[in-house]
Amino acid sequence: MPAVRVMELTKRYGDTAANDRITFDVERGEIFGFLGPNGAGKTTTIRLLLGLIKPTSGTATVLGADIRDRRALTDVKARVGYLPDTLGFDEGLTGRQALDHFARMHGDERREELLELFHPPLEKPIETYSEGNRRMLGIVQAFMHDPEFVIMDEPTSGLDPLKQDRLHQFIENERDAGKTLFFSSHVLSEVQRVCDRVGIIRAGELVTLEDIETLLRQSGKEVWVHLREPVDESRFVTEQMIDVEIVDRSVRFTYTGETQPLLEHLVQFDVDDVDIGNPQLDTIFKHYYREGPAGPTP
Numbered sequence: 001m002p003a004v005r006v007m008e009l010t011k012r013y014g015d016t017a018a019n020d021r022i023t024f025d026v027e028r029g030e031i032f033g034f035l036g037p038n039g040a041g042k043t044t045t046i047r048l049l050l051g052l053i054k055p056t057s058g059t060a061t062v063l064g065a066d067i068r069d070r071r072a073l074t075d076v077k078a079r080v081g082y083l084p085d086t087l088g089f090d091e092g093l094t095g096r097q098a099l100d101h102f103a104r105m106h107g108d109e110r111r112e113e114l115l116e117l118f119h120p121p122l123e124k125p126i127e128t129y130s131e132g133n134r135r136m137l138g139i140v141q142a143f144m145h146d147p148e149f150v151i152m153d154e155p156t157s158g159l160d161p162l163k164q165d166r167l168h169q170f171i172e173n174e175r176d177a178g179k180t181l182f183f184s185s186h187v188l189s190e191v192q193r194v195c196d197r198v199g200i201i202r203a204g205e206l207v208t209l210e211d212i213e214t215l216l217r218q219s220g221k222e223v224w225v226h227l228r229e230p231v232d233e234s235r236f237v238t239e240q241m242i243d244v245e246i247v248d249r250s251v252r253f254t255y256t257g258e259t260q261p262l263l264e265h266l267v268q269f270d271v272d273d274v275d276i277g278n279p280q281l282d283t284i285f286k287h288y289y290r291e292g293p294a295g296p297t298p
């Protein structure tokens with residue numbers, strides 16, 4: 001049984017399908033990244049999985065509990081952690097009081113260990129916290145009861161680069177210990193670094209579901225060529241080149257074919273310099289994020 005099984009999950013708000021028949025699994029022991037442009041439907045999926053809103057049709061299971069079954073979902077909540085994007089703490093409490101409150105509900109066997117990594121000022125009222133301190137308190141709260149499955153919405157927002165690294169390392173260690181992590185993010189470098197698999201949602205539809213390695217491998221190479229002669233576009237550009245940008249004597253493009261034919265093509269030109277690199281996730285995602293029919297171009 002996967003940690004999460006999403007089946008034809010649909011949530012409508014009037015004419016808007018915030019989630020439109022979404023289907024995917026999150027396997028146990030993986031870090032799953034959930035990506036998509038603003039308004040794509042990520043938070044809606046997360047809220048559905050937590051039972052905070054009800055699906056219009058379809059369903060999902062979380063650690064075996066059907067999200068439509070309130071009692072079953074309440075039972076598994078003790079095994080689930082949640083780090084929301086907007087942290088709604090009781091502002092008048094100190095950090096310690098807020099953690100004590102959560103501890104009474106679900107436990108806190110990992111509180112001290114987490115506070116060594118992430119250390120919000122526990123004795124101060126939360127209303128005086130910076131965004132980073134708030135996020136650290138949220139992280140401690142989400143993990144301190146040692147949940148099997150943790151949902152995080154934009155988990156590193158507000159954290160400085162060192163704390164971001166610390167969280168990434170922590171998440172990877174959790175995965176290696178068999179925990180399942182699901183998170184949404186706009187920070188593609190972090191997704192590329194930590195996620196095993198990603199689902200991309202756009203306008204309520206799941207447009208791709210792939211492991212990161214495959215996605216990167218399938219997505220071509222980033223090529224930059226500098227010529228000693230003006231670029232003859234009609235001769236130079238082939239069908240395998242996408243996102244071609246020509247500036248003066250330089251050409252930048254994503255190459256979707258094999259390297260050998262590319263090199264054979266390039267020897268026909270007076271090449272001064274060339275750089276062939278692997279694409280970064282952000283180049284790939286720009287294809288998926290574009291307006292138009294679902295799926296990348298071409």
Ligand SMILES: Nc1ncnc2c1ncn2[C@@H]1O[C@H](COP(=O)(O)OP(=O)(O)OP(=O)(O)O)[C@@H](O)[C@H]1O
Nearest residue numbers: 013016017018036037038039040041042043044045
């Ligand atoms: N309570 C609501 N009432 C009406 N429409 C809603 C409601 N919640 C979400 N929507 C709409 O559903 C769509 C998906 O929104 P959602 O917040 O899930 O997107 P998101 O991918 O999390 O976006 P972002 O990255 O900006 O946080 C949007 O068109 C949004 O306007």
